[in-house]
Amino acid sequence: MWASGAGSLTALLAGAFGRGASRAQAQAAAHSSGAHGGATGHAMGVVGHVPTDTFDPQRFLRAWNFNDLPDDERRKYYRETPRPDGTLLREYSFFAVDREIEIAPGVFYPAWTYNGQVPGPTIRATEGDRVRVTFVNQGAHPHTIHFHGWHPPAMDGSLPEHQVAPGKTFVYEFDADPAGLHLYHCHAVPLKRHIHKGLYGVFIVDPRDEPAVGRDDLVMVMNGFDTNFDNENEVYAVNTVAGAYMANPVRVVTGRPVRIYLVNITEFDLLNSFHLHGMFFEANRTGTSRAPEVADTIMLCQGERAVLDTTFRYSGDFMFHAHQSEFAELGWMGLFRAEEPRRDT
Ligand SMILES: [Cu+2]
Numbered sequence: 001m002w003a004s005g006a007g008s009l010t011a012l013l014a015g016a017f018g019r020g021a022s023r024a025q026a027q028a029a030a031h032s033s034g035a036h037g038g039a040t041g042h043a044m045g046v047v048g049h050v051p052t053d054t055f056d057p058q059r060f061l062r063a064w065n066f067n068d069l070p071d072d073e074r075r076k077y078y079r080e081t082p083r084p085d086g087t088l089l090r091e092y093s094f095f096a097v098d099r100e101i102e103i104a105p106g107v108f109y110p111a112w113t114y115n116g117q118v119p120g121p122t123i124r125a126t127e128g129d130r131v132r133v134t135f136v137n138q139g140a141h142p143h144t145i146h147f148h149g150w151h152p153p154a155m156d157g158s159l160p161e162h163q164v165a166p167g168k169t170f171v172y173e174f175d176a177d178p179a180g181l182h183l184y185h186c187h188a189v190p191l192k193r194h195i196h197k198g199l200y201g202v203f204i205v206d207p208r209d210e211p212a213v214g215r216d217d218l219v220m221v222m223n224g225f226d227t228n229f230d231n232e233n234e235v236y237a238v239n240t241v242a243g244a245y246m247a248n249p250v251r252v253v254t255g256r257p258v259r260i261y262l263v264n265i266t267e268f269d270l271l272n273s274f275h276l277h278g279m280f281f282e283a284n285r286t287g288t289s290r291a292p293e294v295a296d297t298i299m300l301c302q303g304e305r306a307v308l309d310t311t312f313r314y315s316g317d318f319m320f321h322a323h324q325s326e327f328a329e330l331g332w333m334g335l336f337r338a339e340e341p342r343r344d345t
Contacts, residue, residue, distance in 0.1 A: 046243030046331060048105025055101065055117050057244040061218045064124035064204065065090070077115070087128045094120070096139040096186075096199065103235050104242035104331060109225050111198035112139055112186075118240050119221045119265070120201030123184070125176035127208045133172040137164045143194065144170075146187035147203055148303075150177040158187040179207035180287030181261050181305045196226055196267035204261055215257045218250065222264045222272045222300070222322070222332065233268055235331050236322065242331025249337035254315050256341065260308040264300035273299045274308070275323040281310035297323050312338035
């Protein structure tokens with residue numbers, strides 16, 4: 001193991017609601033106007049601001065293999081070694097840690113996390129690479145990492161004998177296969193609890209013959225939080241922080257292809273959806289479909305994912321949100337801000 005990570009975590013401040021905010025309180029937080037309202041504090045958004053020093057939804061969009069860390073820090077969590085056949089050995093250092101996170105302004109949630117963040121760090125490999133994840137459980141409960149994709153049963157992280165007890169380490173190792181958009185999550189029981197507490201992340205496998213050149217890739221995980229443990233979500237989001245992309249839109253460039261890696265990990269609700277205003281996208285289910293559908297709304301069951309490809313024609317703000325209005329009103333709503341490409345003179 002190369003990193004313990006926990007030392008770099010900073011404490012979060014207690015907020016207005018503290019633990020266990022009710023659905024009504026969350027709704028009030030989403031709708032009230034307040035001192036921080038200003039231009040973004042209208043009736044459709046979340047009022048206030050969640051600090052981004054411990055988790056930044058903007059950074060998360062384009063972060064994989066710890067590429068958002070400075071090189072010396074990144075080496076503690078990720079390294080790649082070329083293999084004779086031209087593929088890479090990709091090694092990751094993961095740890096589970098219990099941590100309180102802020103999911104809406106003043107709404108805190110006692111999460112279980114991979115590497116201190118929800119969702120966990122995105123893993124991205126190319127088809128045929130070898131993935132090796134050293135997992136250290138620093139949490140108070142047994143956990144695992146269950147990856148979607150091809151692997152032998154001993155690497156599945158699902159059966160009682162796969163549980164990694166607090167303080168213990170397990171090394172997951174498998175080939176990245178098939179190309180597509182997958183996920184990973186804890187598979188300890190009760191599963192519902194271990195997933196909704198925050199132990200999940202995205203696993204992208206790029207096709208070997210299709211390098212991502214000139215494309216703006218964005219990772220979006222649709223999630224929800226049951227803040228008062230009544231088996232219902234009080235807060236919904238894409239990438240954890242309710243309304244983060246309303247307050248701070250996702251910036252994209254007109255004419256440049258945009259790809260959204262969309263994953264639904266929402267617990268308790270049967271479905272979640274992604275709807276984009278003013279345009280259409282090609283939806284490629286699981287990233288493996290050979291016949292993408294052309295749509296402006298896509299519905300995903302828990303664990304389902306889709307690769308969405310589009311290009312912004314017009315500059316300006318485009319809303320995106322769950323088409324379930326309730327989810328949108330409880331935080332799952334955002335904006336793309338498309339700008340003309342810069343002309344270098
Ligand atoms: Cu777990």
